[in-house]
Amino acid sequence: MTEANGQDIRAGIGETRPGTGFDPKMLEVLVCPLTHGPLEYDAAVQELISPRAGLAFPIRNGIPIMLVDEARPLE
Amino acid sequence: MEPQAIEASYARWAPIYDRTFGAVTQAGRRRATAAVNAAPGEVLEVGVGTGLSLPLYDPRNRVTGIDFSAEMLEKAQARVTRERLSHVKALLRMDARHLAFADASFDWVVALHILSVVPEPERVMHEIARVCRPGGHVAIVNHFSREKGMMARIERAASPLADLLGWHPDFPLSRILVDERLEIVRRETLPPLGMMTFLLLRKR
Numbered sequence: 001m002t003e004a005n006g007q008d009i010r011a012g013i014g015e016t017r018p019g020t021g022f023d024p025k026m027l028e029v030l031v032c033p034l035t036h037g038p039l040e041y042d043a044a045v046q047e048l049i050s051p052r053a054g055l056a057f058p059i060r061n062g063i064p065i066m067l068v069d070e071a072r073p074l075e
Numbered sequence: 076m077e078p079q080a081i082e083a084s085y086a087r088w089a090p091i092y093d094r095t096f097g098a099v100t101q102a103g104r105r106r107a108t109a110a111v112n113a114a115p116g117e118v119l120e121v122g123v124g125t126g127l128s129l130p131l132y133d134p135r136n137r138v139t140g141i142d143f144s145a146e147m148l149e150k151a152q153a154r155v156t157r158e159r160l161s162h163v164k165a166l167l168r169m170d171a172r173h174l175a176f177a178d179a180s181f182d183w184v185v186a187l188h189i190l191s192v193v194p195e196p197e198r199v200m201h202e203i204a205r206v207c208r209p210g211g212h213v214a215i216v217n218h219f220s221r222e223k224g225m226m227a228r229i230e231r232a233a234s235p236l237a238d239l240l241g242w243h244p245d246f247p248l249s250r251i252l253v254d255e256r257l258e259i260v261r262r263e264t265l266p267p268l269g270m271m272t273f274l275l276l277r278k279r
Contacts (some may be wrong), residue, residue, distance in 0.1 A: 036177070063149075063166055064168065067168060068173070070168075
């Protein structure tokens, strides 16, 4: 499973298969859980950035972790 | 129930969940997904778990699943890949009290056997109401405690075991009927033994 997911992530935008890899179309409905503000997708490091909250939410194996406790504070 | 207790309980149960609790709750999943499939659309399943319901959705739906448990989501993701469930567009890890979705994002919000095990179900219901579009529906299956009789006494006696079971037998319906934007349009008891209730709510 890990191997397949790794391939999907490297394949990037438009190449994601269901359930693996993050589909950027999700950004139409996905917001920051803290501020309800918009998110920016950083495909290179697999993070969803909430500029308003100053937090980066990680995407692991194609699954976004939308928990404030697991988010990385931005410098 | 405390979030840590829930996560510990799910981590312990994940390997055998499908064959135990999963097997006895299938009627509820079938009833709720049948309601959704009658009017397919954008669907959010809160507490998707190992994804037992995902194959039951009509492929015309676009389904997003969330859960707090990383272990459960990994199993759900493996199921999506294995069974080629192309109608599942995303699986995400979230706290149901703080949904990371914009207002009115979904035609359907589905919560199966989850509301009695989340912390602060009232807050979860307000979040469910927020992300459901006006005119959209919320499909709920849960066990709700009976107010009187033998089963009521058994349920009350078992309630201190809630954290151990990862399931709360002493859970009244009133705890989820807290958001005035949601009105009940259907209420059915389900087999086996009428233990589970199906509720269909409509967002005003």
